[in-house]
Amino acid sequence: MVDIIENIKGSVIQHGSHNNRIYLMQLNTDDTHGLIATLDDMALKNGYGKIFAKISAPAWNSFKSADYIKEAVVPGFFTGKTDGFFISKYFSAGRQKAQNIEKLLRLVKQAGEKSANNIHRTGRATRDVVSCKPSDAEEMSVIYQQVFKSYPFPIQKPIYLKRIMKEGVLYFCIRIEGKIAAIAAVEIDLVSKNAEMTDFATLPKWRGMGFAGMLLRHMDKKTRKLGIKTAYTIARAASRGMNSVFKN
Structure with missing residues (x-):
C-alpha cells in the first residue's frame, strides 16, 4: 500500500x-493553527495513530x-541558522510507547559500533559511485522490488522514479559487472x-561490503558542493543496518 502525498493550505503532507x-x-506558516486542526481531523477520520512533523523552531x-512532543532537535537545520524540530502527536497510547524498549536501546548502541563485516572485498573499480539516469529507472525499480516488500513511496515503479528524477531527486548507484548492486x-x-x-x-548478495556507506559519503560530498548545510535521514531505532551506516 502506497501512502498519499497532498498539498494542504500550502503545506505538504504524506x-x-x-x-x-x-x-x-x-x-x-501562513495558517499554522488552521493546518493543525486539519491534521487532527484527518488523523481521527482515518484512524491514524500518529502525526509526525518536521518544523522550524519558531513554529514550535x-x-x-496542540499536544505535540519533541522527538529530535537538529541545530541549524534550516539554512544553517534556524533549528529544526521533529515532533509527534499520538492518538493511541500503544503507538506512543515503544515495544521492547531494552532491545531497541541495545540495537541503537550496537549501531554505533563499527561492523567487523564492513570489509571492502572487491576491487576499487567495481566500487565507483555513479549517477543514475531516467533510462536506468527500469533496473532501479527491480532492485527496489527485490529489497522491499512494501514502501510508502512507489519506488518499485519505473514511471515514478523517472518523474522524481526529473523533479530533482538525485539517485546514485554502485555497479558490479555492469549491474546495479546498491542504490540510494x-x-x-x-x-x-x-x-x-x-x-x-x-x-x-552484496551486503556487508560497505556499499551504503560509500553511497552516503559520495552524496555527502555532492551536497556540500551545492551549498547544503545539513544532511540527514529518518530511520527507525530497529533499523540497525541503516543506523550503523550513519553512525560510522
Whole structure:
C-alpha cells in the first residue's frame, strides 16, 4: 500500500495506512493553527495513530499547545541558522510507547559500533559511485522490488522514479559487472539548504561490503558542493543496518 502525498493550505503532507500516520513534510506558516486542526481531523477520520512533523523552531509553540512532543532537535537545520524540530502527536497510547524498549536501546548502541563485516572485498573499480539516469529507472525499480516488500513511496515503479528524477531527486548507484548492486537517493531542499539521504537498498548478495556507506559519503560530498548545510535521514531505532551506516 502506497501512502498519499497532498498539498494542504500550502503545506505538504504524506499519509496512509502503510505507516499508519500523517507526516508533515513541509510547513507553510501562513495558517499554522488552521493546518493543525486539519491534521487532527484527518488523523481521527482515518484512524491514524500518529502525526509526525518536521518544523522550524519558531513554529514550535503553536504545535506544543496542540499536544505535540519533541522527538529530535537538529541545530541549524534550516539554512544553517534556524533549528529544526521533529515532533509527534499520538492518538493511541500503544503507538506512543515503544515495544521492547531494552532491545531497541541495545540495537541503537550496537549501531554505533563499527561492523567487523564492513570489509571492502572487491576491487576499487567495481566500487565507483555513479549517477543514475531516467533510462536506468527500469533496473532501479527491480532492485527496489527485490529489497522491499512494501514502501510508502512507489519506488518499485519505473514511471515514478523517472518523474522524481526529473523533479530533482538525485539517485546514485554502485555497479558490479555492469549491474546495479546498491542504490540510494538524496532529496535536496536548496531553499532550506538541507538534504535527506534516503531510499538505500543493497541486493542481499552484496551486503556487508560497505556499499551504503560509500553511497552516503559520495552524496555527502555532492551536497556540500551545492551549498547544503545539513544532511540527514529518518530511520527507525530497529533499523540497525541503516543506523550503523550513519553512525560510522
